[in-house]
Amino acid sequence: MQNKFLLEAFQTPDSVAGVLSQYYDSLPSDPYVDSNIRFRSYAHFRANEGGLTERLPHKPFTQSSKFNRVVGDIERHFAPMSDEMVATDEFQHLIRSFVERTEIDKVNGHFDVHQIRVTCNEDATSAPAPEGIHQDGFRFVGIFCVQRKNISGGYTQIFSSPVDQHPHLNTVLEENQFIILNDSRYFHHISETLSSKAGEKGVRDVFVFTAD
Ligand SMILES: [Fe+2]
Numbered sequence: 321m322q323n324k325f326l327l328e329a330f331q332t333p334d335s336v337a338g339v340l341s342q343y344y345d346s347l348p349s350d351p352y353v354d355s356n357i358r359f360r361s362y363a364h365f366r367a368n369e370g371g372l373t374e375r376l377p378h379k380p381f382t383q384s385s386k387f388n389r390v391v392g393d394i395e396r397h398f399a400p401m402s403d404e405m406v407a408t409d410e411f412q413h414l415i416r417s418f419v420e421r422t423e424i425d426k427v428n429g430h431f432d433v434h435q436i437r438v439t440c441n442e443d444a445t446s447a448p449a450p451e452g453i454h455q456d457g458f459r460f461v462g463i464f465c466v467q468r469k470n471i472s473g474g475y476t477q478i479f480s481s482p483v484d485q486h487p488h489l490n491t492v493l494e495e496n497q498f499i500i501l502n503d504s505r506y507f508h509h510i511s512e513t514l515s516s517k518a519g520e521k522g523v524r525d526v527f528v529f530t531a532d
Contacts, residue, residue, distance in 0.1 A: 327478065327489070327506065328421055329499040336410040337466045337495040343405040344437045344466065344525045350398070352391050357446050359437040362398035363406060367419045367429040375406060381432065387457030390450050401435055414464055414498070414527060421500050422460040424531045431531035440471070440513045440522040448474060448510035448524060453482045461503040462529035465493040470522040474513040478506050493526075503530070 347359035364376045378400045385392025405411055415433065424431060440446035463476060477487040478501060488506075493499060501508065515522035 327499070327501045329497065330417075332413065332417065332464070332496050332498055334496055336413060339408055339410040340405065340414075340527075341467045341525060343402050344435070344523075346402075347435060347437050348399045350436075352394065352396050353450055354446070357439045359439075360398050361401040361435045363401035363433050365415060365431055365433065367424060367426050367431070369427050371416060371419075371426075373412070373415050373419065376430070381434075383457055387455055388451055389454075398434070401433065405435075415529075417498060418460075418462045418500065418529045418531070422462075422531055424460065429531060431529060434528040434530075435525075436528060437523060437525045438513065439524075440515050442515040442518050442520075442522075445473070445512040445514050446522075447512050448526075449508075453477075453479050453484070453507050453509040455503050455507055456528075456530050458503045458530040458532055460500060460529070460531045461508065462498060462500040462527075463493060463508075464498040464527045464529070465495050465525070466527065467495060467523060467525040468492070469524075470515045470517040470520050471524050472514045472516040472522070473511050474524050475511040477509045477511060479509065480506060482507050500529075 349355040350358035350360040366374045368374045380395040380397050438448045476493045478489040479487050
């Protein structure tokens with residue numbers, strides 16, 4: 321799919337978000353950015369023969385400051401992802417979908433998965449992407465929405481350059497929707513969120529996939 325692959329958006333079975341959303345309530349806070357509103361875990365995988373995947377030993381995650389101007393060049397030690405969640409059919413379905421649709425090596429391609437919750441209130445915006453319009457610094461990036469509860473905003477936006485006035489795509493990624501893009505070609509951003517319900521927190525839960 322390399323060179324032909326630009327951008328793909330698709331829907332997974334409805335059960336996926338329903339089963340996986342329970343694993344967000346116990347997520348530890350992200351100690352590196354806005355830890356009162358950001359919660360996060362991380363896992364590292366390798367594609368294996370026969371469409372299987374293998375979870376690799378836990379390691380710190382680092383992004384170059386060229387790509388992440390907020391927390392670049394810092395070794396970030398995120399909490400390991402729940403083994404129980406990784407073992408579910410629904411999570412396995414997501415990682416198979418990501419591997420199948422990208423051009424990563426099907427027998428030794430490494431990829432990362434980040435489980436991220438960002439909360440917001442009705443009177444203070446939260447920034448799901450504090451870097452602004454950015455690339456993650458990989459070949460492929462995937463975003464899967466597990467939950468949007470009481471959320472205004474939070475548009476998924478795809479740009480061809482960081483100074484573009486208008487995105488190619490500006491859409492709400494709803495629950496069970498998955499978007500995969502060529503990160504070396506496109507820039508992305510998630511617009512700020514506000515809670516749509518007075519007195520209640522807004523919650524946006526996603527998985528972010530990255531692969532070289
Ligand atoms: Fe990103």
